[in-house]
Amino acid sequence: MTRTHPPPGDAAAKPVPVVEEAAVGPVEPPAVPAAVAKRLRPSHLLAAVVLLGGLAAGVFVYSQVAPQWREQKTTFNVYQNESGELAYRYSGEELPVGEVVPYDTSPLRAEALADLSGEPPLERQWVVETSVESKAESSGEGDAAGVRYSLLEPGRHYGLWSLLPAAIAVGLCLLTKEPLSALLGSVVVGALMLGRFDITDAVLLPSLASKSAATVLLLYLWLLGGLMGVWSRTGAAQAFAEFMTRRFVRGPRTAKLVAWLLGVLFFQGGTVSVVLVGTIVKPVADRERVSHEELSYIVDSTASPIAAVLAFNAWPVYVQALIFVPGVSFLATEDDRIAFFFKSVPFSFYALLAIAGTFLLSLDYTRFSGRGIRAAMQRARTTGQLDAPGVSPLSSEELAATRVPPGYRPHVLEFFVPFLLLVGVAVGTFVATGSPKVNWAFGAAFLASALTALFKGMSLGALIEGVGDGLKGVVLASVVLMLAVTVGGVSREVGAGVYLVESLGERIPAAALPVALQLITMVIAFSTGTSWGTFAVAFPLAMPLAWQVAGAGDVTNPELFMSICFATVLNGSVFGDQCSPISDTTILSAMTTGCDLMDHVKTQLVPASLAAAIAAALWTATVVLFA
Structure with a gap:
């Protein structure tokens, strides 16, 4: 039989017939899976060699290399x-x-x-x-x-050995496309380097008992999973998709523009933006045949980059405590340093280019997006396949389908009311306290959704089943997130960031210092999976170094030079966090949009690297011409 996809609207493509196989009995498997299996065997063998080599190296470092x-x-x-x-x-x-x-x-x-x-x-x-x-x-x-x-x-x-746990995590992710085992292997290698041979009691349990892991468990498993499960059971997400399709969305381009605009509006950045935008837009984008690679890139690149530019959030308050340099008048007080943060925003070239790049992608302009995203766009528009064949998306089937009980009538307000409550609590608590209470926001939205469903007549049993489906839908991603937290902690303990800054930071002339700081922070954030953790490592070292270089070198405008160096650390950290497969925002972008994690990493890396390269040229030119 033949079915046709609905026209994509502003994609200007005609309906494409898709021929389904007739159910006429057993069909011999095609030759392609066998070929794929043969191709996978060498990579899995190489992954095993990498892991065993990493374990041996970890034992060697512990026994032979003094910290x-x-x-x-x-x-x-x-x-x-x-x-x-x-x-x-x-x-x-x-x-x-x-x-x-x-x-x-x-x-x-x-x-x-x-x-x-x-x-x-x-x-x-x-x-x-x-x-x-x-x-x-x-x-x-x-x-x-x-x-x-x-x-x-x-x-x-431990010298160059300090990069080993991060290298193992990234290498195994690329070889196996399976983040869970890759992260666990990285944790074991790091534990061996530190001499903690009781992996469960000495490494995993302390990390999983930390506040960071508890936050992952509460927010991303219980609250987010519960909310998505309730929306799936009540049909609220589907009702929102239908509402947006009728009123605003006319095809893939407008669906992506909605995602981009929401990313800009949720300028709190980080995990808050990723979760909100990905969860809200996915039903609309899926309906309009937007590939998951495109959507995850837009969601990820309008999170931290937006927070760095529209910095009316917790970022300036956190960063200002790390950039005090004795004797520097424009960094003297807390107010001075916050003002310095905002004065440096125009030099956040990478963040501005990342935001512009996702806007162009939303308009289907893909010249700067890379071959991977172009191929994903072509596949989704012509075949309706939102993911590449043979991948393993982080979201599960429990959240992909709507299971509304018989007799229950979904309404779009069941989505809008909890959503507005979520945003209102997050923004309101930020205004009142200076820090958004994300757990409160998601808890209020979850409670409002559940109570509304019960008030409208849904049985308690059906509601609990929906919550259970939601928890099952995000449990894998939550475990990956908790392991990513552990890998980041292990990388910091073995000194990945300290080694990189010490090795490269003090050997650079003034004209090359901004790009050197950019590269250092990119590697640190990529290796540890955290931008804020990179801030804590790099800013206290980079800012005094920049001031020293400005005084010793031929720098006529030290404040401008400091602003540029500040922006390179900020933006380099954002890039590394955004592109790292062990970053929480990377994992959540893939999870909430239904994308395979490594497909998201590989397709995002090309446009992000192009933006970083252009930003590096702009920073260097600014120093040479104006500082």
């Missing part, structure tokens, strides 16, 4: 609060300093760590130094004599 300990110093503006105690502000919250010792007596200072054998005696320590700067040159918030308060933490690395 190199490095001082990690972060200088804060410390003040006396109303109680007369020393305090500092971090991420908008006032925190006590505690006991302070002179810097010269600390066992965590660089000189003491250089002579250290074994583990450092402390994990962190507050120290005080008296500088020779005058009051006018000091930060204005410390003592008039130039007293500086810093938090010292020991950082270690």
Whole structure:
């Protein structure tokens, strides 16, 4: 029999007949799967070799390679609060300093760590130094004599071996296209490097018991999965898709434009934007035959890049605490550093190019999108296949179909009311407290959806079945997310970021420093799967280095030079996080849009790399011409 797809509207394509096989009995399997299987055997064999080599290397590093300990110093503006105690502000919250010792007596200072054998005696320590700067040159918030308060933490690395866990994770992901085993293999390799041979009790359980893992479990498994399950059972998502199709969407282009516009509107960035946009737009995009590779790229590239540009969110408050440089007047106070963040936004060339690139893709202009996305677009438009053959999307069948109970009538308000409640709580709590309460937002939306379904007559049993389907639909992605958190923690412990910054950061002339910082942060974020974690590693090292290079080099406009270096760290971290297969936003983009994780990574990497290369040229030209 023959069926035709509905016309794609503004895609300007005619209905394409799709011939289905007649059910006339057993059919011999075609030769293609056998060929595919033969091609897969070498990659799986190579993956096994890579894993065994990584395990052996991990044991070698533990037994033969001594860690190199490095001082990690972060200088804060410390003040006396109303109680007369020393305090500092971090991420908008006032925190006590505690006991302070002179810097010269600390066992965590660089000189003491250089002579250290074994583990450092402390994990962190507050120290005080008296500088020779005058009051006018000091930060204005410390003592008039130039007293500086810093938090010292020991950082270690194993040289080039520090990149091993991240390399194993990425390599196995590319070879097997199966992120779960790849991440688990990376965790085991990192644990062996650290000498933690009891993998479950010494590595997995502490990581899974952390706040980050608990947040993944609560938000992305229970609340998000429950909400998506309720929407699937009530038909709310399908009702929204039909409403958007009738009123706004006229084909693939307008469906993608809706996704792009929602990504811009949800400028909170990160996982919040990814989850909201992906969940909302997927039913509409699926109906209009938008490939999952296209949609996941749009969702991912209008998350963190938007947050870096429309920074009316938690980013400036978090970042400002990491960029204080003693003696730099325009970074003196918290307000100065937040203002510096916004002044540097015009130099966020990568973020601006990523946003522009997804807008062009939404208009079906694919010259800069790469061959992978063009092939995916062609496949979806001509065959209706939203995924490539033989892939394993992170979303499951439980969320792909609508299972509305007999007699229940879906209404589009069952989608809009919880959605508006979700956005309202997230934005409202950000305005009120300076940090969006995402768990509250999703909890309120889930509760509103469930109560509405019960009020309209759905049985409790049917509702619970829907919640169960939702949990099953996201359980794999949630496990992958929790393992990604563990891999990121292991990579930081073995010193991937510290090694990269130390190896490359201090050997660069002024004209090349911005691109060097971009490359360093791209690799760190790609290796650890986190932009905010990269900020914490790179900014305290990069900003003083940029100021030192500006003073020693032929830089006529130091503030402009610092803004450019700041933007390269910010944007390089966003790029690495966005493209990393172990990043939460990458995984969630694939999960909420129904895309295979590695297909999303491979197709996104091409346009993102092009944008990063153009941004690098723009940063270099700006330094040469104007700084």
